[in-house]
Amino acid sequence: MDRMARLLYGVAWLGFPLAMALQLLYLPPEGPLLWAYALFALLCLAALKRGPRGAPRLLVHALGAYLLFELWRAGAWWPVVGFWSPALYLLAAFAHAPPWALRLGGLWALALALAPLAYGREVGFFYGHFALSQAVLLALTLLLARFRELHGQVRFWREKALTCPLTGLPNRRALEREAARVDRGERPFSLVLLDLDDFKRWNDERGHPEGDLLLKEVARFLVAQVRQGDLVGRWGGEKFALLLPATGPREALAIAQRLRQGLRALGITGSFGVAAYRGDLQDLYRRADEALYRAKALGKDQVVLAD
Structure with missing residues (x-):
């Protein structure tokens, strides 16, 4: 509340x-x-x-x-x-x-x-x-x-209509609605934030149409690779979010590692921040975002678990 x-x-x-x-x-x-x-x-x-x-x-x-x-x-x-x-x-x-x-x-x-x-x-x-x-x-x-x-x-x-027109994934607002539903059921969950590495350079070298195609491909890859019941959303720009219901931090870390390795097959890498829900959505977003930027600071193509 x-x-x-x-x-x-x-x-x-x-x-x-x-x-x-x-x-x-x-x-x-x-x-x-x-x-x-x-x-x-x-x-x-x-x-x-x-x-x-x-x-x-x-x-x-x-x-x-x-x-x-x-x-x-x-x-x-x-x-x-x-x-x-x-x-x-x-x-x-x-x-x-x-x-x-x-x-x-x-x-x-x-x-x-x-x-x-x-x-x-x-x-x-x-x-x-x-x-x-x-x-x-x-x-x-x-x-x-x-x-x-x-x-x-x-x-x-x-909110059903508030999806990303490019990827068809729910945007941040729809993600927050799903997080609130999970919270009301009192089930533990984790949030994974993914930011594609060097996406601006990809756009500069290959053009924005190719960048849009890559975002669509990454979206399809994420949806295909997560479990049934997990939610993949567009967080804005080249950033994606995964809401993993009934998932502890260690299990979420393993899922993020698997997705990180799979991204390489698409010709790009990604940095991941993982955080477990502790009763405050704003705190969850902050910790996941901080973990993501630590992954960037470590040289990109990394997965970092929030404190």
Whole structure:
């Protein structure tokens, strides 16, 4: 996540314990009810450990049960639960795609709307607004989720189109999208950067059309030589990148060595920088790029593994 996303994620998580603390401060529980708060806190911690992608699936049920509990415990102050119900529907939208988000959110909306009646709360001004707002909040949240889904589809097809017109390979932006997908699956991967040696001299001596033909040939060679599931991309100019899912640094180093030797058959050499992912994409790019330039400094036609 970027800095703003981390900030928003932290604010969201900070709000849950603060809200629970307010309830404990103004409506102190007695006896066994303290154990209920401890249970909800443990569920929140378990959800937090799943990360941004996995947390909503567990937290939506934990929050729904917690809101029903507060509707029962808060007595005359039960309408305050309405302030927090939008979070429940947002979690449902994050946890599931339509139509499951609608079913899950609708189930909790119905439960919250009926709970005051089941608990014998006063049916009047507050209840009318509370019950009606659940349907409206659910509809608006799922509408937002639908727009988010459509935006994701548009972005996907736009990035599918962002390929290098010369080689047909994905460009840097498409590579970053694939790296993010691998990162969300929590699988280790490595990045290999390749820069063709003395490509400018090749262009100067043989002409740019021949240089373009060489880039196409190198692209075909790389795609043919990597494993199924590996991604080859154009990094710009005469630089290429290989994203190797589920690949440690030593295995990636061996793959780069094999590709380095194969390039010689095309009449050109290449310098390679290899780096393993450590949780930060920008750091990964920087270390791979530094390893690549060390390979150049060592005399080219080299493979260097980043620190």
